[in-house]
Amino acid sequence: MAISELDLPTGVVAHSLADAAGQARLMADDAAKVLNYAVRTHGVASLVVSGGRSPVPFFEELSRRELDWSRVQISLADERWVPPSDAASNEGLVRRHLLQNAAAVAQFIGLYHPAATLEEAAQLADRRLAELGQPIDVLVLGMGDDGHTASLFPDSARLDHALRADCPDRCVAMCAPTEPRERLSMTYPLLASARMQCLAIQGMTKLETLRQALNADALRMPIRAFIHSPLEIYWCP
Numbered sequence: 704m705a706i707s708e709l710d711l712p713t714g715v716v717a718h719s720l721a722d723a724a725g726q727a728r729l730m731a732d733d734a735a736k737v738l739n740y741a742v743r744t745h746g747v748a749s750l751v752v753s754g755g756r757s758p759v760p761f762f763e764e765l766s767r768r769e770l771d772w773s774r775v776q777i778s779l780a781d782e783r784w785v786p787p788s789d790a791a792s793n794e795g796l797v798r799r800h801l802l803q804n805a806a807a808v809a810q811f812i813g814l815y816h817p818a819a820t821l822e823e824a825a826q827l828a829d830r831r832l833a834e835l836g837q838p839i840d841v842l843v844l845g846m847g848d849d850g851h852t853a854s855l856f857p858d859s860a861r862l863d864h865a866l867r868a869d870c871p872d873r874c875v876a877m878c879a880p881t882e883p884r885e886r887l888s889m890t891y892p893l894l895a896s897a898r899m900q901c902l903a904i905q906g907m908t909k910l911e912t913l914r915q916a917l918n919a920d921a922l923r924m925p926i927r928a929f930i931h932s933p934l935e936i937y938w939c940p
């Protein structure tokens with residue numbers, strides 16, 4: 704199956720790349736263009752990225768693009784509720800691979816906050832996100848094989864709240880089915896307001912997950928909530 708065979712909604716654009724390096728290069732080019740335009744027209748730009756394993760080549764490529772990074776705010780679509788020094792931390796991943804080279808001077812707005820409870824940490828993150836330029840200029844989502852995106856997992860408690868178009872929260876506490884279970888996730892209104900919305904996926908398994916998501920309910924496959932214009936999907940084998 705090829706991504707071009709999927710019956711995607713109008714306004715959803717699919718890019719098929721030869722490999723992860725090609726996917727990273729094209730995404731970095733496209734994201735840098737939008738960030739540069741935002742800086743030149745609004746004086747600031749906001750970039751929200753996802754964690755996991757596959758974004759690293761993209762982070763490395765984007766970190767080398769020349770633009771006024773001192774005007775760019777970078778945040779996370781979701782975070783594991785672990786300190787940045789923890790190997791599972793998305794903040795640690797971004798600090799190692801994206802906040803380097805030209806992008807080293809970008810402003811980072813993390814979701815992780817030490818707190819007595821996950822709920823309290825989510826409230827602190829929600830408050831901190833008031834500083835993030837909105838609408839987000841560039842959003843990059845990933846997707847799990849189960850159709851989760853950010854830390855919006857199928858059938859999870861409060862998923863319906865987080866996916867509400869009028870959800871009053873920017874960030875909520877979520878529980879993942881795999882360790883680290885305690886998560887913080889941006890909610891649908893904040894994520895879906897982005898001017899440029901990207902989904903980066905790799906491999907045939909995720910292509911099949913995407914195909915299934917087209918006919919699924921968002922509560923069963925949360926990525927479905929984001930498959931609408933103006934989504935740009937970047938896929939490689």
Ligand SMILES: O=C(O)[C@H](O)[C@@H](O)[C@H](O)[C@H](O)COP(=O)(O)O
Nearest residue numbers: 753754755756757845846852853
């Ligand atoms: O914190 C996380 O793990 C991510 O935000 C998560 O939503 C990720 O994007 C998907 O799980 C895909 O991860 P991979 O790209 O590593 O497959």
